[in-house]
Amino acid sequence: MSTALLLKAFLTRRPGLAPGSTIPRMEAAAPSAPPDPETLARYRRLCGFPDDGHLPATFPQMLAGELHIRLLADPRFPLPVAGIVHFENSILQREALPADAEYGLNAHIEGHRDDPRGVLFDIVTGMTRGDRVVWEARTTVLSRSARRGRPDGTAAARKPKSEETRPGLPASPLRTAMFHLPADLGRRYSALAGDYNPIHLSGLTARPFGFKRAIIHGMWTLARAVGEMVDDLPPLPRRVDVRFERPVFLPSRVHLAVTRTASAALAFTLTSPDLRTRHFSGAVVHEPAPVAPP
Amino acid sequence: MSSLQKPLIAVPVDPPGPPGAPLPRRGAAFASADERRTRYHLPESLDSASPVGYRVRVPLTRDEAAQALQLLALERPTAFASAPGATPTEGELFEEHALGVLTARQSTNYRGQRVTTLGPEGAAALVPLLAGLSGREAAPLAGAAYAHVVFSKPYRTPFTMLLTLAGHKPVASLVQVPVRIVRKRYFEASDIPTIGYLQDLHVGILADAMERAVVVASAGRRRAQVFMAPFAGRHRKANRELSRGLEDAAGLTGAERREGWRVSLVVLVGGATPGEAVPGDAGAWRRIGANLMALRSERIQPGVNQEEKAPAPYGERQVMDVGDDFTEQAGRAAFNAFAHWTGIDRERAKALLLLERIDVLTPNGKQRLREVRQALNDITDHVIRDLPLWADLPTGKVFSRNAEKGRKAFALAGQRIYIGGLARAEVEAAGLDFLAAVRAFGAAASRSALYCELMGTLDLPTGCDLLAGTCVMAGPVNQNDIGKQFYGYADLLAGAFPGREPTSLLVWTLKAKTVADPIGNEEQLLSRARKGALVDLRCGPHEAVRIQAARGFEALRDPKRHGRTSQERAFAEVGNFVTDADGREIPGNRGSAWPGTLRNAPVWGA
Numbered sequence: 040m041s042t043a044l045l046l047k048a049f050l051t052r053r054p055g056l057a058p059g060s061t062i063p064r065m066e067a068a069a070p071s072a073p074p075d076p077e078t079l080a081r082y083r084r085l086c087g088f089p090d091d092g093h094l095p096a097t098f099p100q101m102l103a104g105e106l107h108i109r110l111l112a113d114p115r116f117p118l119p120v121a122g123i124v125h126f127e128n129s130i131l132q133r134e135a136l137p138a139d140a141e142y143g144l145n146a147h148i149e150g151h152r153d154d155p156r157g158v159l160f161d162i163v164t165g166m167t168r169g170d171r172v173v174w175e176a177r178t179t180v181l182s183r184s185a186r187r188g189r190p191d192g193t194a195a196a197r198k199p200k201s202e203e204t205r206p207g208l209p210a211s212p213l214r215t216a217m218f219h220l221p222a223d224l225g226r227r228y229s230a231l232a233g234d235y236n237p238i239h240l241s242g243l244t245a246r247p248f249g250f251k252r253a254i255i256h257g258m259w260t261l262a263r264a265v266g267e268m269v270d271d272l273p274p275l276p277r278r279v280d281v282r283f284e285r286p287v288f289l290p291s292r293v294h295l296a297v298t299r300t301a302s303a304a305l306a307f308t309l310t311s312p313d314l315r316t317r318h319f320s321g322a323v324v325h326e327p328a329p330v331a332p333p
Numbered sequence: 334m335s336s337l338q339k340p341l342i343a344v345p346v347d348p349p350g351p352p353g354a355p356l357p358r359r360g361a362a363f364a365s366a367d368e369r370r371t372r373y374h375l376p377e378s379l380d381s382a383s384p385v386g387y388r389v390r391v392p393l394t395r396d397e398a399a400q401a402l403q404l405l406a407l408e409r410p411t412a413f414a415s416a417p418g419a420t421p422t423e424g425e426l427f428e429e430h431a432l433g434v435l436t437a438r439q440s441t442n443y444r445g446q447r448v449t450t451l452g453p454e455g456a457a458a459l460v461p462l463l464a465g466l467s468g469r470e471a472a473p474l475a476g477a478a479y480a481h482v483v484f485s486k487p488y489r490t491p492f493t494m495l496l497t498l499a500g501h502k503p504v505a506s507l508v509q510v511p512v513r514i515v516r517k518r519y520f521e522a523s524d525i526p527t528i529g530y531l532q533d534l535h536v537g538i539l540a541d542a543m544e545r546a547v548v549v550a551s552a553g554r555r556r557a558q559v560f561m562a563p564f565a566g567r568h569r570k571a572n573r574e575l576s577r578g579l580e581d582a583a584g585l586t587g588a589e590r591r592e593g594w595r596v597s598l599v600v601l602v603g604g605a606t607p608g609e610a611v612p613g614d615a616g617a618w619r620r621i622g623a624n625l626m627a628l629r630s631e632r633i634q635p636g637v638n639q640e641e642k643a644p645a646p647y648g649e650r651q652v653m654d655v656g657d658d659f660t661e662q663a664g665r666a667a668f669n670a671f672a673h674w675t676g677i678d679r680e681r682a683k684a685l686l687l688l689e690r691i692d693v694l695t696p697n698g699k700q701r702l703r704e705v706r707q708a709l710n711d712i713t714d715h716v717i718r719d720l721p722l723w724a725d726l727p728t729g730k731v732f733s734r735n736a737e738k739g740r741k742a743f744a745l746a747g748q749r750i751y752i753g754g755l756a757r758a759e760v761e762a763a764g765l766d767f768l769a770a771v772r773a774f775g776a777a778a779s780r781s782a783l784y785c786e787l788m789g790t791l792d793l794p795t796g797c798d799l800l801a802g803t804c805v806m807a808g809p810v811n812q813n814d815i816g817k818q819f820y821g822y823a824d825l826l827a828g829a830f831p832g833r834e835p836t837s838l839l840v841w842t843l844k845a846k847t848v849a850d851p852i853g854n855e856e857q858l859l860s861r862a863r864k865g866a867l868v869d870l871r872c873g874p875h876e877a878v879r880i881q882a883a884r885g886f887e888a889l890r891d892p893k894r895h896g897r898t899s900q901e902r903a904f905a906e907v908g909n910f911v912t913d914a915d916g917r918e919i920p921g922n923r924g925s926a927w928p929g930t931l932r933n934a935p936v937w938g939a
Contacts, residue, residue, distance in 0.1 A: 087897035089928035208918045211908065216900050216919065216925035217380040266897070270929040294379060294920045312378040313921055 044105075045235055048112035056117055056151065062160055064149035069105040071143040071167070074102060079138060081231055086262035089269065094136035096272075096279060097262040099174050102127075103164045103231045106146040107178070108306050109231065110114070110162065116148070118158065119184040121237055122248035124255030124286070126159060127179035127307045129325065130279040134173050136166075143167040145259065148297070156181040168186045183249070194249045214296045216267050217312060221257055221292040260319065264307055271305055272309070273325035281321030292316060306319035335468055337672040338406045341784065343398040343660040345791045346800035356797050362913050373644055375913055378920040382873020382905035386569035386922045387911040390629035391620050392793035400444035402614040403595045404545040405666045405780055408673075409471055413603025419478040422850035424932035425550050426450065426479075427889065431903035434483065435778075435871065436629040444872060446539055447484045447594065449583035449879045449886060452937035456601060458478035462578045463560060463599060466570030468766070470676060474558050474602055478938065479714040483539065483598035488531035492739070492811075495732050496524040498724055499716050500819030521593060527814040529578040530771045530838060531807055533565060535774025536597045541670055547602050548621070549625065552618040553611035556602040559821035561674065566768035570866040574609050574805050575661035584879065628786045654694065655801060655843070659788065660749065663843075664688075667781035674773035675765055676934075685759055685770070686777065687837075689829035691750040694826045702745060705752075707824065708807055712816035713801050719819075736849065740912060744811045747842030752810075753778060754826045754837035771838065778839045785843055804842045813837060817851065830907050873898050880936065890927060900924040901932075 056062075074094060082088070088095040111120045136142070144166050151160040159181055166174040223237035231238065234256060237244035242252045261281050265272075287293055287309070294314065297307045304324040310317050348356060363377070364370035370377070376567050380388060391402065421429065452458065456477040463473035497517065516522035523529035540561045553673045563572050578734070579596045672682040673807070691705070693700035717733045723731045753774065760770045782803040789801030809825070816822030870873035875898070878889040882899035890899040902924040904908075910923050926932070 084896035085894065085895070089895070089930045091928075091930045208914075208920055210916045210918075212918065212923060214925035215921050215923045217378070217921040219380075220897075267925055268927065294378060295925075296491075296920070297925075310920075311381065312920055 042310045043239050044108055044112050045233070046202045048108050049069060049119075049235070049237075051112070051114070053117055053119045055119070057157060060117070062117060062148055062151050064115050064147060065115060066145065066147040067111050069103075069106060069146040070145065070265050071138060071141045071142050072100070076138070078231065081202055082292075083266075084264075085227060085231060086259065087266040088262070089266075091269075092138055094123075094138055095132055095262065095266065095269075096277075097258060097265055098134045099136070099142070100176050100178070100258055101262075102131065102142075103144050103146055103166075103176075104232045104234055105163050106144055106164070110146060110148050115144065117235055118160070123180050123182045123236070124238070125178065125283055126181040127282045128257065128280070129179075130174070130176045131276065132174050133171075133276040134281075135275060136168075136173060142173070157181050162273045164298055178303065199288065207233050208296055211298075214268065215297075216293075218263055218293050218295065220287060220289055222224060222253075223247065225253045225255050225289055228256050232256065232258070250286060250288070252288040253275050254288055257281075257283045257319070260287055260309055261321070264297075264309060265323075267322070268305060268307065269298070272323055273298060273303055273305065276326050277323055278326045279321065279323050283319045285316055285318050287318050336684075338408065338669040339665055339678070341402045341405050341662050341665055341669075343395060343402060344656070344788060346628070346655055346659065346788055348794050348797060348800060349716075356794060360644075360914060361911070363917070369823035371642070375911065376919055378870050379922045381871070381921070382564075382875065382898050384427070384435055384874070384924075385445050385626050385871060386776060386902045386924055387631050387919055388623070388630040388902075389909045389911055390627045390790045390799050390908050391624040391678065392505045393624065393787065393792070396614075397617045397620060397874075398787060400617050401624075402784075403611055403613070404548060404621075405784060406669050407544055407548065407556075409742040410474065410605065410609050412524070412606050412609075412921035413474050413476040413478070413556070414602075414606045415476055416554065416604035420935045420937060421479065421551070421555075421602030422933055423936050424722040424927065426880070426936050427525045427874055427901065427927070427932065428903045429546045429550035429900070430889065431873060432549055432622065432625055433481075433513065433543040433879050435874065436626070443488055443490055443531075443535065444877070445486050445488055445535060447879070448557075449482045449484070449585075449881065450889075450936075451480045451482065451583065451881045453478055455582065455881045457486075458582055459579060459592075459599060459601070460581070462575050465575050466560070466563035466568070466661055467571045468563045468769070469560055470562055470674075471558065473560070474601055474603065476852060477558075477601040478555070478603050480602065481543065481598070481600040482579055482596055483536070483543075483600070484583075484585060484589070484594040484595035485532055485536050485891065486595070487523065488516075488528055489517075491735065493517075493524065493528055495735055496815070497526065497733055498720050499524065499815055501719060501721055502717075503721070507723070509719055510721065510724065521883065524699075525811065525814040525818045525840065526836070527811050529769065529806065530633070530768075531772040531811075532597075532835075533768050534775035534807065534838065535780075536561065536565075537772035537777075537778040540598050540600075540674065541776035541780055543598070548611045549618055549622045551916075552615045553613050554605055556605040556609055557600055558603075558610075559599075560599045561597075561772055562766070562769045564595070564599075565772055566766035566828055568766060568769065584881075594754060610809070612646070616906070619904055620907055623904035623909050624790055626903055627909055628783070629788075636658060649799060654748065659785075659801075660686075660690075660843075663781045663784045664790075666784040667777040670777040670780035670932050671773050671834075671934050675770060677765065678761060681763060685755060685825055687756060687762060687764075687830050687835050688775070689752045689826055691752070693748055693750060695926070696749075702750065705743060705809070706743075708822060709812045709862045710740060712812050712820060712822060713737070713740055713743070715820050716815060739808070739812070743812050745809060745842055747780070747844045749802065751835050751841040751843070752825050752826070753841065754810075754835045756830070756835045758834060774838055778841065782841060799924045802844050804844065806840050807838070809840045810837045901927045902905050 064280050130171045146164040148162050151158050164176045164179040229235050229239050238248050238250055292312050294312045296311050300306050306322050308320045361375050364374040446904050459480050461474045497513050540559050543561050547555050561633050576596050590627045668682050671681045675697050691701050719738050720733050756766050760767050785801050785803045789799040813825045824835050825837040874890045875888040879886045880889050892898040912918050
């Protein structure tokens, strides 16, 4: 990812969304190419994926990072880029992704939604193999500094910092794992993904954006979780949905609990080790392809 | 079955009280948000690479118990078969180590054992070296599928640091303490002999465990040929060159050698021949494996010796006894192991093993126990009184406070207490090396304890966690040894075996009356730095096991290579994890299985 593009994305002054305006449709695409094996190996090591000859479900999103930055650096993009946070993510993997195949990538942004915390917008990414869309993702991003005032003029309600009573683990979880996140993890993932959002780099660079310490990328925590439950995933095609609730500060320890639901889907939550703070919750479901009408 | 070992039979332990009477429950619970957590609460979470976790015991049926008891009378294999399945998968190897080096050590703060596991070619290369060893138990077998080379180092813990300061005269300590430090650091000298023996006791415990581990992890398809005696005592000196060859073959580095690591065991593992496969139901082997994990689970069941602040249910006495047939079988397990590991005749083994039984339920036993406790307390008083102030005061009296805390570790509590040991002259007269016999003694103690533990899970009533348990400890013996070396005290066994110059080595306490929820954690494991979070001192596979791979030696489940630390709990599918009364689990306790693509693959090719 070019430094110039990053600087442009992060340093360009943006006016924010004017009342009644929205984000215009912007598109970006990358030509078909095989993933770099070295990058893939580094990704696997950083996120705990075994080498099974296929791309991890979350890997294409990292590959698409440059496209995303290109969209955010577009002069037509109205929101400040520095300080935006990952809010939700939905990945639909339609088929297995051999590591040595060639893939094309495309992404677009269009429109926004008002939210009590700021402005939400989606980055939609697709990955193609030949003429088939084999993978797609919707990344929902929150821009907290998008507007000076709230659309309805009210103050945003703050969530309580921790729950009063200790929440319990569900009975007989499939697996429970503890992850150690070292202080430099944000910088290491940034170097791999090319996502140099200052909130991930250090406490010093995160503080201006309202974080007391650096926070880890949502996509690292999601990838690490998916890597941990790689043997439990329902069959393809499958959808991975996650909602990020509280940032994970660096360094820290977090706890992943995975349970099998009645519909053979997986439900997972990432919390603090004492379960009192939930960082994200999500699900993985088998999503059969729609039956074509006769 | 040879003349050395006798088969064991299961003797159940009756639950306390009249049949059908409600059993005491201790209500394991998480601390609520406004409650200060104590050892009587469930841990908040478990963050550990250890394969154990907090486990509850698995109730064994009579058939399962009979299957498990085969493990307490295993004979050495006479040949290896190149049967399918002789090559382990990564997951099988992990579980074998989980039952061996990752749990066999009884002490939580002694990380004094490591293993390098070699593939078939590496194992074959060991055979000529093993064949040349003097004192070896048998001729090494050809056709091993893999081999473990176990390294150990002298026993050093915070307690042994305290020992450096014990037994000095006020002024002389200024010279004597530095001299002792140098001797300990560079010449493997121990402050008292029984501390030196701990390394050998631990090796013996591990040898016995590894022999069983191979069988359980392979569901009876593989057998182990263990070499222990050549690496102890006089044989160790005679075998120095060959041992060095074994160490080099297993990748021991110069830095590790300087830290005191030396080869202590070699285990050849191969497919069992049809006549030597250990029969049993595959599912039962998994339950036995999970149970063995539970027996090594880091937990306490505070008995009636718990402190005043304990919740009321902990003070509830449970009147219960085990019969002589039970203790006879436990003794048989010990004699089996001692005969097996020394190779001497069973009756001779019985004569050499010195065991004093203190039956706490009898007036004489109570009196004897009081005497032992008093003597150990007096020795602690001596140690604290004589600690050099120049070391104790600048450290905020940390040494004397630790010595004071040690009293609790020496508080002998149980229904039957056995003090065990050996008489050096008698051992040597029998043609045995004393340190090799100490190793065999460690194996005997752990095998006897395992009998009690296994029987404590036989026909467990609903809601009951165990019917018998044992605690094997060296603390009282070491404390007595301080008294012997510095203050003129007699050995703990001197009264029971007059004129035989015994050396006591271990103490067993058999607690057949404890029915407990597996809760809480050792206070000594609570780290202030972690604000009371539990510190699991047991190691993970990457910390104690190296395997021979194409790229050279690498840690088993190396986090650097895989980007993740193993949090797999061995035999986890049995599901014997601790919960509170509402079925809530401890976060992180269940762990997470290693990826199937890695754990189901053969370690060294098909």
